[in-house]
Amino acid sequence: MDLDRPARRLGQDDLAACQRLAEDREWGREDRKWRFLFSVGDVYGIDDGNGELAAALVSTPYGGDVAAISMVLVAKRYERRGLGGRIMRHAMDNTDTKSFCLTATEYGRPLYERLGFRSVGLCTTYKGTGEGPYKRGVSVPAEAADMPAVHALDIEVFGADRSRLVEGLPSFCETFRVVRDETGIKGFGGVWWNDDRAVVGPVTAQDAETALALVEEIVPAGPIRLDIDHRHPELVEWARGHGLRPAFTTTVMEYGAPIANDPARLFLPVAQALG
Ligand SMILES: CC(C)(COP(=O)(O)OP(=O)(O)OC[C@H]1O[C@@H](n2cnc3c(N)ncnc32)[C@H](O)[C@@H]1OP(=O)(O)O)[C@@H](O)C(=O)NCCC(=O)NCCS
Known part of the structure; x- marks a missing residue:
């Protein structure tokens, strides 16, 4: 051939x-x-x-x-x-x-290393059955008027302007909610269906308490998946506490200029494919 x-x-x-x-x-x-x-x-x-x-x-x-x-x-x-x-x-x-990011399987990692990518973290995919959404009274469904604040928080935390992606989130996600505060929003979270499993993400928030409240208010009933960066032990604890089990681990990699993101406030990616 x-x-x-x-x-x-x-x-x-x-x-x-x-x-x-x-x-x-x-x-x-x-x-x-x-x-x-x-x-x-x-x-x-x-x-x-x-x-x-x-x-x-x-x-x-x-x-x-x-x-x-x-x-x-x-x-x-x-x-x-x-x-x-x-x-x-x-x-x-x-x-x-200026930079590239990706999440590498074991198959892909040697290839990316050869091309000059460096490992910056690990991500474990947890799978199980959701029993939500729980009513915590913290978040509300996102409205069009929330989107400029969602976009601003996403740029600050992700370290790049993902405007096209952010604009698409309300229709891509089955559920998309925000936590409002007096200055704008404290966080946003979404869930979308991938084949017959709900992916919980994105979740971006100013603090872990807000992030966990968002997770609980967006998580549906049925098969779910969370891609948890090892820098978020509170999410690992939540997943294990709700009966989820680790399925596989991937390596978070970057190439080029260091990415000006804030992993501490980036709780769950939209998808491993998108960061
Ligand atoms: C990861 C993946 C894309 C690699 O594709 P590939 O075409 O086999 O990659 P390459 O041929 O460029 O490199 C793979 C190996 O073949 C070797 N190779 C490249 N050309 C070669 C040749 N002409 N003859 C012999 N070996 C060769 C490379 O040196 C490399 O060796 P290493 O892994 O021991 O370091 C493929 O294995 C795949 O699709 N895997 C499943 C999906 C997946 O996990 N994708 C990665 C997601 S992050």
């Missing part, structure tokens, strides 16, 4: 091929997530010349500061031939940001 074709920018028409590639690696179809990634990010792929994709990835640039790399996939039958490295270099050359 000729795998020398240059990487190309993919469009929504390539969604089904991306999903077939993901399924080849035993990842879910993640329809809602892929559609959101196509709407906020740049998707790249390498054709295998036989009507399928040999490789794909998503680069989601947030202004000129940071881009989140995700969905790095090479079909099993084409692995260890340099395609992973080639599509990563292509995406990085075509993304005009």
